[in-house]
Amino acid sequence: MITGYATEMGRLVPVSEPLGEPERVVWYDLLAPTVREERAVAAATGIEIPSRAEMEEIEESSRFYTDGEAAFLTATLPGNRAARLRIDA
Numbered sequence: 001m002i003t004g005y006a007t008e009m010g011r012l013v014p015v016s017e018p019l020g021e022p023e024r025v026v027w028y029d030l031l032a033p034t035v036r037e038e039r040a041v042a043a044a045t046g047i048e049i050p051s052r053a054e055m056e057e058i059e060e061s062s063r064f065y066t067d068g069e070a071a072f073l074t075a076t077l078p079g080n081r082a083a084r085l086r087i088d089a
Contacts, residue, residue: 003029
């Protein structure tokens with residue numbers, strides 16, 4: 001799933017079509033993305049998305065890094081597959 005966020009009045013707000021408006025998006029959140037979704041974000045941003053295997057190899061102390069002008073944050077978070085993700089704007 002791809003969620004994109006823009007800034008409005010100093011706050012992050014969801015963008016309804018993040019791949020259709022990449023110039024507005026300041027943060028892409030990829031939750032269990034498919035290969036197709038990863039490729040779409042890479043095409044929209046011009047940034048290579050690290051593979052799941054590459055992300056798993058990152059040391060805990062190096063999970064936030066920059067590559068050129070892009071900042072990356074790799075996080076391992078607990079989840080409940082039965083729960084629904086809710087984003088309040």
